[in-house]
Amino acid sequence: xxxxxxxxxxxxxxxxxxxxxxxxxxxxxxxxxxxxxxxxxxxxxxxxxxxxxxxxxxxxxxxxxxxxxxxxxxxxxxxxxxxxxxxxxxxxxxxxxxxxxxxxxxxxxxxxxxxxxxxxxxxxxxxxxxxxxxxxxxxxxxxxxxxxxxxxxxxxxxxxxxxxxxxxxxx
Numbered sequence: 001x002x003x004x005x006x007x008x009x010x011x012x013x014x015x016x017x018x019x020x021x022x023x024x025x026x027x028x029x030x031x032x033x034x035x036x037x038x039x040x041x042x043x044x045x046x047x048x049x050x051x052x053x054x055x056x057x058x059x060x061x062x063x064x065x066x067x068x069x070x071x072x073x074x075x076x077x078x079x080x081x082x083x084x085x086x087x088x089x090x091x092x093x094x095x096x097x098x099x100x101x102x103x104x105x106x107x108x109x110x111x112x113x114x115x116x117x118x119x120x121x122x123x124x125x126x127x128x129x130x131x132x133x134x135x136x137x138x139x140x141x142x143x144x145x146x147x148x149x150x151x152x153x154x155x156x157x158x159x160x161x162x163x164x165x166x167x168x169x170x171x
Contacts, residue, residue: 026161
Protein backbone atom coordinates (compact mmCIF):
# COMPACT_ATOMS: atom_id res chain seq x y z
CA UNK A 1 0.00 0.00 0.00
CA UNK A 2 2.78 2.45 0.92
CA UNK A 3 4.58 1.61 -2.33
CA UNK A 4 1.44 2.36 -4.38
CA UNK A 5 0.91 5.69 -2.59
CA UNK A 6 4.57 6.62 -3.20
CA UNK A 7 4.24 5.74 -6.89
CA UNK A 8 1.05 7.81 -7.26
CA UNK A 9 2.70 10.70 -5.41
CA UNK A 10 5.71 10.59 -7.70
CA UNK A 11 3.50 10.47 -10.80
CA UNK A 12 1.42 13.40 -9.54
CA UNK A 13 4.53 15.48 -8.85
CA UNK A 14 5.93 14.70 -12.31
CA UNK A 15 2.64 15.63 -13.98
CA UNK A 16 2.38 18.91 -12.08
CA UNK A 17 6.01 19.78 -12.76
CA UNK A 18 5.79 19.22 -16.52
CA UNK A 19 2.32 20.72 -16.85
CA UNK A 20 3.10 24.21 -15.63
CA UNK A 21 5.97 24.94 -18.02
CA UNK A 22 8.33 25.80 -15.17
CA UNK A 23 12.01 25.62 -16.10
CA UNK A 24 14.77 25.75 -13.50
CA UNK A 25 17.60 26.24 -16.00
CA UNK A 26 18.72 29.19 -18.06
CA UNK A 27 18.10 29.33 -21.79
CA UNK A 28 20.54 30.38 -24.49
CA UNK A 29 19.48 32.52 -27.43
CA UNK A 30 18.04 30.49 -30.30
CA UNK A 31 20.25 29.58 -33.23
CA UNK A 32 23.49 28.99 -31.35
CA UNK A 33 25.17 25.63 -30.82
CA UNK A 34 28.23 26.63 -28.72
CA UNK A 35 29.27 29.31 -26.26
CA UNK A 36 32.69 30.63 -25.29
CA UNK A 37 33.97 33.02 -22.64
CA UNK A 38 36.57 35.56 -23.66
CA UNK A 39 39.03 36.89 -21.12
CA UNK A 40 37.59 40.18 -19.93
CA UNK A 41 39.44 43.48 -20.28
CA UNK A 42 40.73 44.69 -16.94
CA UNK A 43 40.16 48.43 -16.61
CA UNK A 44 40.95 48.35 -12.89
CA UNK A 45 44.27 48.92 -11.17
CA UNK A 46 44.14 45.45 -9.59
CA UNK A 47 46.39 43.07 -11.57
CA UNK A 48 45.24 39.57 -12.45
CA UNK A 49 41.51 39.99 -11.88
CA UNK A 50 40.72 38.97 -15.45
CA UNK A 51 42.75 35.78 -15.06
CA UNK A 52 40.95 34.96 -11.80
CA UNK A 53 37.47 35.67 -13.22
CA UNK A 54 37.84 33.67 -16.44
CA UNK A 55 37.82 30.10 -15.03
CA UNK A 56 35.07 30.93 -12.51
CA UNK A 57 32.83 32.48 -15.18
CA UNK A 58 33.57 29.60 -17.55
CA UNK A 59 32.51 27.10 -14.87
CA UNK A 60 29.28 28.99 -14.22
CA UNK A 61 28.47 29.03 -17.94
CA UNK A 62 29.36 25.34 -18.33
CA UNK A 63 27.18 24.38 -15.35
CA UNK A 64 24.15 26.59 -16.05
CA UNK A 65 23.84 27.31 -19.78
CA UNK A 66 22.47 24.57 -22.07
CA UNK A 67 25.16 24.99 -24.73
CA UNK A 68 28.51 23.23 -24.87
CA UNK A 69 31.32 25.47 -23.61
CA UNK A 70 34.10 25.70 -26.20
CA UNK A 71 37.11 27.91 -26.73
CA UNK A 72 36.26 31.41 -27.96
CA UNK A 73 37.92 30.64 -31.30
CA UNK A 74 35.48 27.76 -31.89
CA UNK A 75 32.31 29.31 -30.43
CA UNK A 76 29.28 30.75 -32.17
CA UNK A 77 28.17 32.81 -29.15
CA UNK A 78 30.76 34.75 -27.15
CA UNK A 79 30.58 36.33 -23.74
CA UNK A 80 32.59 39.54 -23.72
CA UNK A 81 33.13 41.96 -20.91
CA UNK A 82 35.31 44.18 -18.85
CA UNK A 83 36.15 44.64 -15.21
CA UNK A 84 35.18 48.21 -14.42
CA UNK A 85 36.08 48.71 -10.76
CA UNK A 86 37.95 47.03 -7.96
CA UNK A 87 38.19 48.85 -4.67
CA UNK A 88 38.76 48.14 -1.04
CA UNK A 89 36.06 49.44 1.26
CA UNK A 90 36.10 50.25 4.95
CA UNK A 91 33.16 49.06 6.93
CA UNK A 92 32.24 48.97 10.59
CA UNK A 93 34.18 51.04 13.12
CA UNK A 94 34.17 50.82 16.92
CA UNK A 95 33.54 53.81 19.25
CA UNK A 96 37.28 54.58 19.13
CA UNK A 97 37.01 54.91 15.33
CA UNK A 98 39.10 51.81 14.67
CA UNK A 99 38.16 49.85 11.57
CA UNK A 100 36.73 46.45 12.53
CA UNK A 101 35.60 45.34 9.09
CA UNK A 102 36.97 45.87 5.61
CA UNK A 103 35.93 44.55 2.24
CA UNK A 104 36.31 44.51 -1.51
CA UNK A 105 33.99 45.82 -4.21
CA UNK A 106 34.08 44.48 -7.76
CA UNK A 107 32.09 45.72 -10.77
CA UNK A 108 31.98 44.17 -14.24
CA UNK A 109 30.04 44.58 -17.45
CA UNK A 110 29.28 41.76 -19.88
CA UNK A 111 27.31 41.11 -23.06
CA UNK A 112 27.03 38.36 -25.66
CA UNK A 113 27.92 38.63 -29.34
CA UNK A 114 27.69 36.51 -32.47
CA UNK A 115 31.29 35.41 -33.02
CA UNK A 116 31.15 35.55 -36.82
CA UNK A 117 29.93 39.15 -37.08
CA UNK A 118 30.38 40.80 -33.67
CA UNK A 119 26.63 41.54 -33.59
CA UNK A 120 25.48 42.16 -30.02
CA UNK A 121 22.98 39.46 -29.03
CA UNK A 122 22.43 40.24 -25.36
CA UNK A 123 22.76 43.88 -24.29
CA UNK A 124 25.35 44.96 -21.74
CA UNK A 125 24.58 44.07 -18.15
CA UNK A 126 26.41 45.28 -15.05
CA UNK A 127 27.05 43.18 -11.96
CA UNK A 128 28.41 44.33 -8.61
CA UNK A 129 29.73 42.37 -5.66
CA UNK A 130 30.77 43.76 -2.29
CA UNK A 131 32.16 41.29 0.23
CA UNK A 132 33.21 42.23 3.75
CA UNK A 133 35.56 40.54 6.18
CA UNK A 134 36.81 41.21 9.72
CA UNK A 135 40.06 43.16 9.94
CA UNK A 136 42.87 40.96 11.18
CA UNK A 137 41.68 37.84 9.35
CA UNK A 138 44.74 36.21 7.81
CA UNK A 139 42.97 35.35 4.56
CA UNK A 140 40.32 38.08 4.66
CA UNK A 141 41.24 40.14 1.59
CA UNK A 142 42.16 37.12 -0.56
CA UNK A 143 39.03 35.22 0.46
CA UNK A 144 36.77 38.24 -0.05
CA UNK A 145 38.24 38.79 -3.52
CA UNK A 146 37.56 35.16 -4.47
CA UNK A 147 33.99 35.33 -3.13
CA UNK A 148 33.36 38.60 -5.00
CA UNK A 149 34.60 37.02 -8.24
CA UNK A 150 32.35 33.99 -7.72
CA UNK A 151 29.33 36.18 -6.92
CA UNK A 152 30.04 38.36 -9.96
CA UNK A 153 30.32 35.32 -12.28
CA UNK A 154 27.02 33.94 -11.02
CA UNK A 155 25.22 37.27 -11.44
CA UNK A 156 26.56 37.84 -14.95
CA UNK A 157 25.62 34.33 -16.09
CA UNK A 158 22.09 34.53 -14.74
CA UNK A 159 21.48 38.04 -16.06
CA UNK A 160 22.84 37.36 -19.55
CA UNK A 161 20.92 34.13 -20.04
CA UNK A 162 17.76 35.16 -18.21
CA UNK A 163 17.53 37.93 -20.83
CA UNK A 164 17.97 35.32 -23.54
CA UNK A 165 15.15 33.36 -21.97
CA UNK A 166 12.91 36.42 -22.01
CA UNK A 167 13.64 36.87 -25.71
CA UNK A 168 15.73 40.04 -25.41
CA UNK A 169 18.15 40.36 -28.27
CA UNK A 170 17.57 36.90 -29.74
CA UNK A 171 18.90 36.56 -33.30
